[in-house]
Amino acid sequence: MELKRTKIVDIFNPELVGSKVSVKGWVRTRRGNKHVQFVALNDGSTIKNLQIVIDLEKFDEETMKPITTGSSLHVEGDLVASQGKGQTVEVQASSIEVYGTADPDEYPLQKKGHTLEFLREKAHLRMRTNTFGAVFRIRHHLAYAVHKFFNDRGFFYLNTPLITASDAEGAGEMFQVTTLDLNNLPRTEDGKIDYSKDFFGKATNLTVSGQLEGELGATSLGAIYTFGPTFRAENSNTPRHLAEFWMIEPEIAFYDINDNMDLAEDFIKFCIQWALDHCKDDIDFLNQMYDNTLIERLNGVLAENFVRLDYTDGINILLEAKKKFEFPVKWGIDLQSEHERYLVEEHFKRPVILTNYPKEIKAFYMKQNDDGKTVRAMDVLFPQIGEIIGGSEREADYDKLLNRINELNIPMKDMWWYLETRKFGTVPHSGFGLGFERLVLFVTGMQNIRDVIAFPRTPNNAEF
Numbered sequence: 350m351e352l353k354r355t356k357i358v359d360i361f362n363p364e365l366v367g368s369k370v371s372v373k374g375w376v377r378t379r380r381g382n383k384h385v386q387f388v389a390l391n392d393g394s395t396i397k398n399l400q401i402v403i404d405l406e407k408f409d410e411e412t413m414k415p416i417t418t419g420s421s422l423h424v425e426g427d428l429v430a431s432q433g434k435g436q437t438v439e440v441q442a443s444s445i446e447v448y449g450t451a452d453p454d455e456y457p458l459q460k461k462g463h464t465l466e467f468l469r470e471k472a473h474l475r476m477r478t479n480t481f482g483a484v485f486r487i488r489h490h491l492a493y494a495v496h497k498f499f500n501d502r503g504f505f506y507l508n509t510p511l512i513t514a515s516d517a518e519g520a521g522e523m524f525q526v527t528t529l530d531l532n533n534l535p536r537t538e539d540g541k542i543d544y545s546k547d548f549f550g551k552a553t554n555l556t557v558s559g560q561l562e563g564e565l566g567a568t569s570l571g572a573i574y575t576f577g578p579t580f581r582a583e584n585s586n587t588p589r590h591l592a593e594f595w596m597i598e599p600e601i602a603f604y605d606i607n608d609n610m611d612l613a614e615d616f617i618k619f620c621i622q623w624a625l626d627h628c629k630d631d632i633d634f635l636n637q638m639y640d641n642t643l644i645e646r647l648n649g650v651l652a653e654n655f656v657r658l659d660y661t662d663g664i665n666i667l668l669e670a671k672k673k674f675e676f677p678v679k680w681g682i683d684l685q686s687e688h689e690r691y692l693v694e695e696h697f698k699r700p701v702i703l704t705n706y707p708k709e710i711k712a713f714y715m716k717q718n719d720d721g722k723t724v725r726a727m728d729v730l731f732p733q734i735g736e737i738i739g740g741s742e743r744e745a746d747y748d749k750l751l752n753r754i755n756e757l758n759i760p761m762k763d764m765w766w767y768l769e770t771r772k773f774g775t776v777p778h779s780g781f782g783l784g785f786e787r788l789v790l791f792v793t794g795m796q797n798i799r800d801v802i803a804f805p806r807t808p809n810n811a812e813f
């Protein structure tokens with residue numbers, strides 16, 4: 350009978366010492382002498398490698414030759430306590446099967462450290478490195494934490510469409526979806542593209558946010574959240590922007606802006622605590638290799654209440670700051686990341702939730718304040734990241750919402766269903782969007798958003 354495989358994550362269990370085990374994985378390194386060879390085997394289940402000890406009296410040249418960095422093996426042998434330093438147990442190989450070789454002249458991930466930029470070009474293999482193994486295991490645990498947080502609080506997971514006919518943010522940064530022949534477009538009499546001939550009988554695009562449909566869910570089910578891919582054709586080549594990212598959007602009936610801020614703060618803290626509790630080895634590794642203030646920063650965020658500050662007060666702090674900003678500060682501006690980081694990293698030294706922004710720089714659906722100038726928006730600003738969450742209380746009044754839609758010339762015929770939430774049993778409600786990759790950036794301490802999603806989509810890059 351074939352011996353059942355043990356994952357390496359499960360092998361460091363003292364009860365297994367003395368038993369015969371079967372392990373499978375990829376060779377990270379091989380070293381040794383004429384008598385004995387040591388292979389570090391990794392199977393992705395943990396950052397830890399398992400040491401395989403190979404007695405050259407038992408294995409011939411032919412078996413040993415293909416065992417090089419990157420090759421894949423099935424090893425059986427006795428699990429014993431290790432005398433060497435760096436590991437508690439090791440396997441004394443009794444049989445070795447090579448699944449696949451990796452030619453040392455071609456395999457790009459040889460022993461030495463590679464730059465993150467180099468590895469980005471090898472995204473098909475980079476998850477085999479310690480760094481990316483750690484990042485993607487952490488990403489998984491954070492995704493699980495998102496579902497756990499909301500499920501435990503009675504929120505329902507709602508799947509909103511990826512193909513839509515509306516621009517939820519009113520910012521026009523959309524990828525079109527069409528089956529029309531671009532080389533032979535059907536035209537109407539006045540020469541415009543005739544979208545009635547397109548697949549859906551109208552112009553469609555990939556969603557920039559599930560919020561509008563999320564509001565339909567919240568005003569029926571009470572509290573929902575979405576967690577899905579989001580697409581933005583904004584041409585911003587920055588370490589914080591992707592053209593395809595994952596967003597979590599809770600939406601809750603009967604919540605005002607303060608309830609919304611409480612939820613946002615609890616949610617982020619829950620996710621960070623979850624990662625600290627479930628990804629210790631990986632976070633320790635990243636802390637040690639890249640940024641030895643990472644764990645301190647994660648614990649720091651957990652320990653403090655987030656500052657809650659009016660946009661207007663934030664502007665005043667920036668105006669009084671001694672620092673010279675590249676983008677000049679005045680009331681009405683959309684804050685740049687240098688401004689956000691000044692407030693968070695230098696002035697308050699903890700996360701800040703900024704509220705009551707000027708209506709001109711925020712989306713049409715936000716609740717209008719009585720001053721006629723500001724809306725009940727909230728952005729959560731984080732150290733190192735800047736904006737990690739954007740949200741608001743929603744305008745629940747039919748006439749005010751319609752006026753704003755008209756002021757901004759948003760095509761009404763696409764919005765009729767959204768307006769009906771305010772027509773039939775409207776309620777105060779609120780929600781927000783968390784950019785999942787920005788959370789993963791914060792928790793891993795990585796510096797570039799391209800390094801926390803497996804296959805990043807950015808301007809001029811859709812490789813893999």
Ligand code: 4AD
Pocket residue numbers: 517518557558559560581583589590591592594596598599736737738739740741780781782783784785786787
């Ligand atoms: O602030 P945004 O644009 O808000 C919305 O989309 C609302 N509909 C959310 C809501 O209220 N339900 O985006 C929300 C968050 C940002 O704070 C940021 O973390 C992330 O999504 N985000 C991006 N992340 C990566 N790449 C991009 N291009 C992003 N654009 C926004």
Ligand code: MG
Pocket residue numbers: 736738739
């Ligand atoms: Mg925003």
